[in-house]
Amino acid sequence: MKDWLNKKRLLAIGGVLVVVVGMLVGVFLIANQGSFSLVSKAGPTATPRQVEISNVDSESFTVSWISDTQVSGFVKYGESPSDLKKTISDDRDQLSGSVGLYTTHYITVRGLMANTDYYFVIGSGSETYKDENEAVYKIRTAPTVSAPESDMISGKVVMADGQPVPGAVVYVEIEGGVLRSAQTKNSGVWTLPLSLTRTEDLSSYVAYDRETTQLNIFVQAAELGTATAVVTTGNDSPVPDIVLGESLEVVEDVGEGATSSGELQQSRLEIVDGALAQRQLTVAAGTLVTVINKDEENHSVTAVGREFDTGVIGGGSEGSFSAPDEAGTYAFYDSVNPDLEGMKGEILVIAQMVEETQEATEAAELGSGFGDIGGSYPEIDEAYEATLSVKLVTEIDPGENVATSTPEIKIAGPVGQKIKITVHSDPQTEEVTIGEDGEIGWTPPKELEPGEHTLEIEYQDENGVWQKIVRSFVVLADEPTTGQGGLPAFSATPSATLTPTMSLTPTPTATGSATDSGRATMPSTESGVPESGVLTLTLAIFMMGVGLFAGGVVWQYRLIKRYSS
Incomplete structure (x- = not known):
């Protein structure tokens, strides 16, 4: 009888030890949920990647990122890291009046005070995210200074087959300035005021040459792909079409831009060593195009359909032609040397400017x-x-x-x-x-x-x-009596109340962080991001451990009672 009882006691003690070990394992899993592989992951495809802060000015800034799957996006912000009461949704949601699902996310926070610190977290899907250091993002707006003369940059993003790419984020970087960005419309067209680019310390606007300064452009279209372009300020309005999956480099001057009414715009082509330095040109209708022949041989620029023709241009000489009045694409070649591939190209003619009435x-x-x-x-x-x-x-x-x-x-x-x-x-x-x-x-x-x-x-x-x-x-007829009802206006304001219908749990981590100066760099193409986790499996183990422990206590009590009797 005594041996039998000792065996039962050993079994009870062993059961208790198993329960204790199970509880310790549960604690370990809780402490290491971000790295231990047994913990189930909470929607890693919604985690923000390549977070960028751009367009920092005295009253606004823009937050953008991508996600692996289509989810809603929003930003919660305020003047204190513990008081993020204001919420603003994606710029497209502000226009449509409903919460959309996207893989590229673009949110402009407007109506801010100049030279003030602001804090925010990113909402992507059903979670909110802090920066890579598990801290609330911080950004400081710029002081108020007089704006320089307006200078706009524009362009279009297309697929390889020429189809427009809507919703892509276009980042523009100029030396000495903070990152600028814009989002493409449904037509693939994008525009942004380059002249409003702040210096890295935000104290003033960047001074640059409006003809020769180099611009680096990066296009992020999430699952559709990316593209890069290098242009100069002399050919940034518009930038030649940017094709996803390709790199564009246009550093030659493509024109002097529009002049006063009644005068023609001017642009030029150069012939060097039997080939055109630039074989594609975008001009307005009626533009006067100068052709400079830096070669020793005779050449010409002649439209295949004879819409324009420079005639024979001798070596070291110049010729010219006027772009057609009708918008369209016109192929051209060298009629003097029709077999020269380097002399074949095309001109894209856009609509002429509206003349004075x-x-x-x-x-x-x-x-x-x-x-x-x-x-x-x-x-x-x-x-x-x-x-x-x-x-x-x-x-x-x-x-x-x-x-x-x-x-x-x-x-x-x-x-x-x-x-x-x-x-x-x-x-x-x-x-x-x-x-x-x-x-x-x-x-x-x-x-x-x-x-x-x-x-x-x-x-x-x-x-x-x-x-x-x-x-x-x-x-639309929805709540027309206020600009701040259930549906938002064109522009978001600090009082905007459009909030995605989701629960907010500010715990996971996102890549990218804001700095006090507001400086942002060109987006990284790396895709590695930390993965968030939940306690579902760990809690299940913990509850199972509690159950086993309780069962062990009951079993031991029954043994003691039986032995006593």
């Missing part, structure tokens, strides 16, 4: 500041708007649906530029002036009725030519 001239002579130019101007081609000094910063695709009756319109341009803003079909007109920061925000004084509206931005440029930018949009 009689009505605008009369208005200017009367000194009214703004003339009634009505419908005298056709709608400006989107690709050509990049050549204008005044820009529509708020991205509005033609016929786009907006979910507020009081949309905020952002406009950039030269400081002191007078602008006339009109909204039809509920006519509202107001004259405004570009402020010292080079931008101005405008909201219709009266709420817009649901339905289609047309926005017209009119101004007189430095040459006395009246220009017009036109956009159409549709105001």
